[in-house]
Amino acid sequence: MKPLNGIRVIDLSRILSGPYCTMTLADMGAEVIKVESPAGDDTRNWGPPFIKCESAYYLSVNRNKKSIVLNLKTEEGKEILLNLIKKADVVVENFRPGTLDRLKIGYETLKKINPKIILASISGYGQTGPYSKKPGYDIIAQGIGGLTSVTGEPDKPPVKVGFSVADIGAGMWAVVGIQNALIAREKTGEGQRVDVSLLDTMISWQTYLASNYFASGKNPEPQGGAHPNIVPYQLFESSDGFFNVAVATENHWEKFCEVIGASDLKDNSKYSNNANRVINRERLIPYLQDIFHTKTTKEWIAIIESTGIPCGPVLRFNEIYEDPHVLAREQVVEVEHPTAGKIKMTGLPVKLSATPGEIVSAPPLFGENTREVLSTLGGLSNDAISDLEEKGVIKLGSVPAEI
Amino acid sequence: MFPLDGMKVLDLTRVMAGPYCTMILGDLGADVIKIEREKTGDDTRSMGPFVNGESACFMMINRNKKSMTLDLKSEKGKNIFLELAKKADVIVENFRPGVVKKLGIDYETVKALNEGIIYCSISGYGQTGPYSNKGGYDIMAQGMSGLMSMTGEPNGHPVKVGISINDISAGVTAVYSIMAAFIQKLKSSRGQFIDVSLVESGLAWSVWESAGYFGEGIVPNRTGSRHRVSAPYQAYRTKGGYVLIGGANQRSWEKFCQKVVNRPEWIDDPKYKTPKDRIENVDDLERCIEEVLVKKTTQYWVDRLDDAGVPGGPIYTYDETLNDPHILERGMVQEFDHPVAGKLKTLGIPSKLSETPGKIRKPAPLLGQHTEEILREELLLSEEDIQQLLEENIISKEPLSIQK
Numbered sequence: 001m002k003p004l005n006g007i008r009v010i011d012l013s014r015i016l017s018g019p020y021c022t023m024t025l026a027d028m029g030a031e032v033i034k035v036e037s038p039a040g041d042d043t044r045n046w047g048p049p050f051i052k053c054e055s056a057y058y059l060s061v062n063r064n065k066k067s068i069v070l071n072l073k074t075e076e077g078k079e080i081l082l083n084l085i086k087k088a089d090v091v092v093e094n095f096r097p098g099t100l101d102r103l104k105i106g107y108e109t110l111k112k113i114n115p116k117i118i119l120a121s122i123s124g125y126g127q128t129g130p131y132s133k134k135p136g137y138d139i140i141a142q143g144i145g146g147l148t149s150v151t152g153e154p155d156k157p158p159v160k161v162g163f164s165v166a167d168i169g170a171g172m173w174a175v176v177g178i179q180n181a182l183i184a185r186e187k188t189g190e191g192q193r194v195d196v197s198l199l200d201t202m203i204s205w206q207t208y209l210a211s212n213y214f215a216s217g218k219n220p221e222p223q224g225g226a227h228p229n230i231v232p233y234q235l236f237e238s239s240d241g242f243f244n245v246a247v248a249t250e251n252h253w254e255k256f257c258e259v260i261g262a263s264d265l266k267d268n269s270k271y272s273n274n275a276n277r278v279i280n281r282e283r284l285i286p287y288l289q290d291i292f293h294t295k296t297t298k299e300w301i302a303i304i305e306s307t308g309i310p311c312g313p314v315l316r317f318n319e320i321y322e323d324p325h326v327l328a329r330e331q332v333v334e335v336e337h338p339t340a341g342k343i344k345m346t347g348l349p350v351k352l353s354a355t356p357g358e359i360v361s362a363p364p365l366f367g368e369n370t371r372e373v374l375s376t377l378g379g380l381s382n383d384a385i386s387d388l389e390e391k392g393v394i395k396l397g398s399v400p401a402e403i
Numbered sequence: 404m405f406p407l408d409g410m411k412v413l414d415l416t417r418v419m420a421g422p423y424c425t426m427i428l429g430d431l432g433a434d435v436i437k438i439e440r441e442k443t444g445d446d447t448r449s450m451g452p453f454v455n456g457e458s459a460c461f462m463m464i465n466r467n468k469k470s471m472t473l474d475l476k477s478e479k480g481k482n483i484f485l486e487l488a489k490k491a492d493v494i495v496e497n498f499r500p501g502v503v504k505k506l507g508i509d510y511e512t513v514k515a516l517n518e519g520i521i522y523c524s525i526s527g528y529g530q531t532g533p534y535s536n537k538g539g540y541d542i543m544a545q546g547m548s549g550l551m552s553m554t555g556e557p558n559g560h561p562v563k564v565g566i567s568i569n570d571i572s573a574g575v576t577a578v579y580s581i582m583a584a585f586i587q588k589l590k591s592s593r594g595q596f597i598d599v600s601l602v603e604s605g606l607a608w609s610v611w612e613s614a615g616y617f618g619e620g621i622v623p624n625r626t627g628s629r630h631r632v633s634a635p636y637q638a639y640r641t642k643g644g645y646v647l648i649g650g651a652n653q654r655s656w657e658k659f660c661q662k663v664v665n666r667p668e669w670i671d672d673p674k675y676k677t678p679k680d681r682i683e684n685v686d687d688l689e690r691c692i693e694e695v696l697v698k699k700t701t702q703y704w705v706d707r708l709d710d711a712g713v714p715g716g717p718i719y720t721y722d723e724t725l726n727d728p729h730i731l732e733r734g735m736v737q738e739f740d741h742p743v744a745g746k747l748k749t750l751g752i753p754s755k756l757s758e759t760p761g762k763i764r765k766p767a768p769l770l771g772q773h774t775e776e777i778l779r780e781e782l783l784l785s786e787e788d789i790q791q792l793l794e795e796n797i798i799s800k801e802p803l804s805i806q807k
Contacts, residue, residue, distance in 0.1 A: 003583035013720050020610065028583045042652075046632065049619035060614035084574045123713075126755070129732040134709060137481035137634060137649035139628070140716040146724040148628070148638070148647075149600035151416075151554065158638050158645055158718050160628045161564050162553030168608045170753075172575045177754035179582035180431055184759040186589055192758035200753035203724065203735045205571050207750070208447075209424065210725065215452040215750040219720040225542075225551070225563050229450055229460075233542060235551065235561060242561055244546045248446075275451075305537070310527070316621060317616040320606070323547075329676035330531035331606055332617075344617035349607035350580040351529070353510075354595035355587050384755025 002029025003355050006149065007182065009033065010081070014041045016164055017122045017198065018139075019061040022170035025090070025178065026064035027348055027357040033088075033373055034065045035081065036393055037072065040366050051340040059343055059363045063335065066369035069395035072103055076393045079159060081105065083378055086114050087193075090178055096120040099222055107193050114169040118191040120174045126197035141166035145180035145202025153224040161378065169201040219250040226285075231277040232256075236289055238297040245304055245311040250274070255307040260291055260300075294295045337362040338400030367397020406759045410585065412493040413438060413484070414468065414476075416510075417445045418565055420525045420601060421465045423574030427579065428493070430468030430752050430761040436777060437465065437768065438484065441472040441799040442624065442771040454744040462741060463749060470768035471777045472799040475506050480797045483607035486782050488505040488513045488520065493581055497525040500535045510596045517567020520594040521584045523577050529600035544569035544601035550611060555625040567619070572604035634681040635659065638718060641691045643699040648692075649714035653678065662711035663704070664695045741766040774798050 007030040011022040017074055019034075019041070024033040034041075041062075047055040071077040081107065086193060091110060092102060100106045100121075121127055124136015127176055142148050142160050152159040177194035185191060203210075209220045212228070220228060222272045225235025225244070233246040247256050248274060257266040265271055265287075270280045290299060304311040313319075320326055321344075331347040340362075350356045374380045374394065388394045414425040420460040422437075422445070429435040441444055447461040454462070476482040485508065488494060493514060496503055496625040503509040503524070524530055527539015545563050547553045555562040563568045577599045584595050606613075614619040615631075623631065628647075631637035633657070638645045650656045656678075669675050669691070674684045696704060701717050708715030711747055719727070725736055725748075736749040744766075747775040752761045779790070792798045 001587075016611070019454075024579065026768055031592070032764055044636040049615050049621060051618045056618035059618075060610040078433050110443075118566075125729060126733050132423040133731040135655075135712065135714040136716075137636070137651060137714045139630070139649050140647050140714050143638070143718040144724065144727070146715045146721050147565060148718045149720045152562055152565075153556070153559055156556060156559065158628055158637070159555055159562065160624075161568070162550060162555075162623065163609050163612050163631060163784060165564070165568065165608065168610070169572075169575070170573075172579065173754045175579045175758055176427065176575065176582065180588060180754070180759070181756055182586055183582065183589070184404075184406040184756070187408075187625050187756070191757065192756055195757070196753060197733070197756040199730070200733055200735055200751075201579040204750055204753040205420075205566050205568070206721070206724075207566070207571070207698035208460040209465055209566060209721065211459035213580075214726065215454050215459035217722070218566070222565060223563070224559060227542065227563075235542075235546075235563065237560070242546075242551075244542045244551075244563075246540045248540065269536065274492055274725060305639040308538060310538035310543050310782055312537075312539070312546050314546040314551045315549055317549050318620070320547070320549050320615075320618065324529060325532045325534040326602070326606070329529050329600070331603055334525050336532065346607050346610060346613045347603075349576050349599065349603040351598040352584060352595050353582060353597070354593060355584070376657075 001355050002357060003352070004030040007031070007090065008088045009092060010035060010085055012091065012093040012124070014094065015043055016061060017171045018092050020168050021120070021122065021174040022065065023061050023063060024172070024175045027359065029357065032065040032401040034062065034067045035157065036069050036363065036366065038065055038069060039390065042344045043292070044366060051343055054340040056081070059337070059340065060345065063345060064361055065364055066373060067364035067367055067397065068370040068373045069367035074393050076391070077386060078103065080106060080374065080378060080393070083115055085110055085117060087377055088114070088200050089119065089182070090120065090224045092120045092174065096135060097123050097127045097241040111191070113261065116189065116191045118178055118185070118194065120178050120194040120196065122170050122174050122196050125197050127373045128198060129197045136280045138164040138166045138198065141198035141202050145199050146206060147202050148220050150220050152222040152296040154222055156373045162181050166202050167393055169205065170196050173201055197204035200307045228277065230274060230282050231284065232288060238292055238295060238300055240296045243297045243300055243311060244314065245309065247309060252309045256304070256309055259303050259307050262291060262313050263341060290400060335359055335362045338365060363398060365398055368399060370396050371399070372393050405758055405761065406756065408430040409433065410493060411491045412436065412495065413487055413491045414524070415494065415496040415498070417497065417569040418447055419464070421495055422571040423571055424525065424577040425468065425495055426466060427578045428466050430763065432761065435468040436773070437468045437470045437485070438473050439470055439770060441796060444472070448770060453675045454747065457741065457744040462744060462747060465767035466739065466749060467764055468768055469773035469777065470771055471774035472771035474615040474797045475502050475508065477790065477797050479795065483778070483782065484508055485513070485516060489517050490781065491517070491520065492585065493523065495523045495525070495577065499538060500524070500530050502524050514594070518594065519588055519592055521581055521588065521597065522594065523581055523597040523599065525573050525577050525599045527601050527604060530598045539601055541567040541570040544605055547613070548605035550605055551767045552613065553593070553623040553625055556627045557625050569601040569605040572608060573599050574602045590601060593766070604763055604779050619666050629685065633678065633680060635683045635692060636687055639689070639696050641696045641701045641704055642699055646701045646704045647709065647716050647718060648697065654715045656681070658711045659713050663713055664692065666695065737763055739763055739766045743769065748801065771799050
């Protein structure tokens with residue numbers, strides 16, 4: 001039993017933001033039918049890396065789904081899709097705004113055939129506003145949303161966040177919006193449209209930096225590895241690498257000075273509280289940095305950790321996935337894939353005690369479930385299916401042998 | 404009508420991850436009662452900048468909530484909490500693991516009184532595993548989930564993401580988990596325990612980078628503003644600034660050459676012919692593109708990119724972002740009236756629902772602003788009972804503005 005058991009999702013989305021959303025729904029028990037064009041989700045070809053002949057990109061966000069192949073540019077393809085949507089609860093798409101209407105499968109059409117349907121659209125800039133028709137990628141949203149301007153080292157070229165944070169964030173907001181609409185539907189019996197954008201996502205995450213700006217009118221500057229309002233709360237270099245430490249209370253500050261062998265700082269009025277440390281940051285940080293150059297990361301973490309002050313390493317991926325805590329939390333899950341073999345995936349970031357999510361199936365092969373879905377849900381005969389395949393409306397894909 | 408109308412949330416959280424989670428629940432209609440330490444309240448109440456003595460940071464992520472003060476370490480305070488918990492749907496807390504057990508307000512205790520309770524704990528490293536008792540803030544989680552090691556200039560130091568990204572990811576992960584449990588509860592009337600951590604929420608976002616590591620053992624490096632497998636997809640220098648270009652597919656690359664920089668000869672140049680070629684020669688490509696782009700301003704290139712239909716954009720500072728006509732039209736900057744701070748701007752809601760959208764209904768509460776109201780209305784306490792609690796310092800006199 002999983003929380004979203006019984007919810008059927010028709011997934012028209014490609015690449016990252018939409019697939020991340022529908023994967024999250026599927027992890028929690030929804031039945032997700034991924035509808036691919038005859039060319040397939042673009043990421044199927046994105047590589048290397050490939051695992052056997054499957055792209056690692058595609059494999060990373062498409063577990064727990066079924067795949068069917070439909071040509072939505074044909075009338076018959078569209079008709080089949082609408083038939084599936086009649087029996088679905090949710091449709092997710094991340095085409096450019098206007099594309100669904102052009103294909104004549106816009107929200108108004110869907111609502112007519114199924115008033116309970118929830119249509120979630122994820123786009124770069126949203127369905128409304130002057131930029132809505134512009135193409136928007138993750139990096140552009142990071143830039144316009146202000147995130148790039150606050151990430152990186154002061155006086156150096158801007159850097160983007162190391163992974164596609166706007167895409168994934170928008171995917172999660174879509175999950176929130178869809179679940180909201182499902183809860184509202186329990187009361188009203190009707191579906192609705194959910195509109196989520198990469199740019200709005202970036203803005204909603206500015207939180208305290210935006211409040212700083214609204215209150216002071218000053219732009220926040222990039223801080224490298226540091227925090228604008230708390231000192232010391234940042235990255236330091238050790239004799240062999242880097243580590244993070246966060247001294248957020250005065251009690252911690254005193255203990256911190258003692259264990260790192262700088263008791264003199266404790267009594268220095270320039271650093272007597274956080275506000276003074278923020279003001280005198282330029283003086284304090286180089287001094288601390290000199291101290292931290294004298295020992296290894298491992299040594300400093302052991303010393304600081306003994307006081308209960310939060311600190312930790314800067315791990316690279318090979319270290320993360322060997323870390324005993326990460327493994328104990330089941331953050332690496334192995335799944336058997338029909339062609340790629342045993343593949344590893346990131347686990348579920350949320351643990352529910354009664355109805356946890358689960359990885360039940362590997363990412364589907366291209367069109368793996370076309371026949372199954374069309375004959376059960378679509379009510380089509382084998383002859384009709386063969387006919388559609390010949391006309392190029394559908395592709396049957398390969399069905400893996402039992403493992 | 405709001406989607407979460409009728410959902411009652413007891414909010415024990417402080418600082419960022421938890422308050423962000425309960426703010427979203429509040430935005431979507433839930434009735435959120437924030438329970439704060441008497442006298443001082445949430446730590447962020449004393450963090451600047453201040454507007455008429457009220458913390459701007461606190462007000463940003465605590466809108467749409469009520470505040471009551473309560474000394475949870477006292478027997479009476481604990482009992483008041485448990486009485487409220489009997490009527491609640493959701494409890495959210497972000498103490499260090501073990502604290503709620505010590506206070507006698509943990510999941511097992513509440514579940515014995517209210518089987519339908521959804522109890523969500525947010526922590527740095529999770530409720531189990533060898534690091535569970537360590538203190539973990541956003542920056543440690545960024546370090547441990549690999550995010551810092553892959554953010555920054557290739558030869559520079561690792562940098563942290565400029566916002567508290569792991570706090571926020573844990574907050575949003577908690578929101579969707581609470582909603583999933585709530586959907587389940589509508590069917591079964593039963594609640595459950597939810598365990599969310601900062602490290603895992605961030606790790607779960609590194610899907611592509613983890614896939615590359617699991618697939619071929621590739622450890623992602625810092626790439627500045629560059630994409631790992633696609634070019635041109637990065638920030639380029641212009642006259643006086645930078646422009647972002649997302650030429651992720653072959654068609655936009657060709658349009659870029661023809662219509663944006665007017666260098667059609669690049670299309671057939673063997674160094675740049677395929678996406679693979681462009682990644683292999685990414686340094687060379689950057690130099691060639693920047694030679695052209697530095698001659699004109701960012702705005703000029705943004706317009707050219709727009710006209711050509713190639714994804715592109717500026718790198719905004721906050722004043723530009725928060726005054727942009729598109730962002731304003733999307734309702735991402737809103738205003739509310741705060742009793743002490745006055746007219747105040749706040750960020751809007753990014754998930755737009757057509758029929759039952761969320762709304763900013765009320766400003767962040769003063770410390771303990773609703774203590775008496777809640778005790779009176781929810782627990783039907785008399786004036787004498789309330790007076791008694793005040794005298795014993797179980798609750799504090801309201802409203803209390805933490806002046807700084």
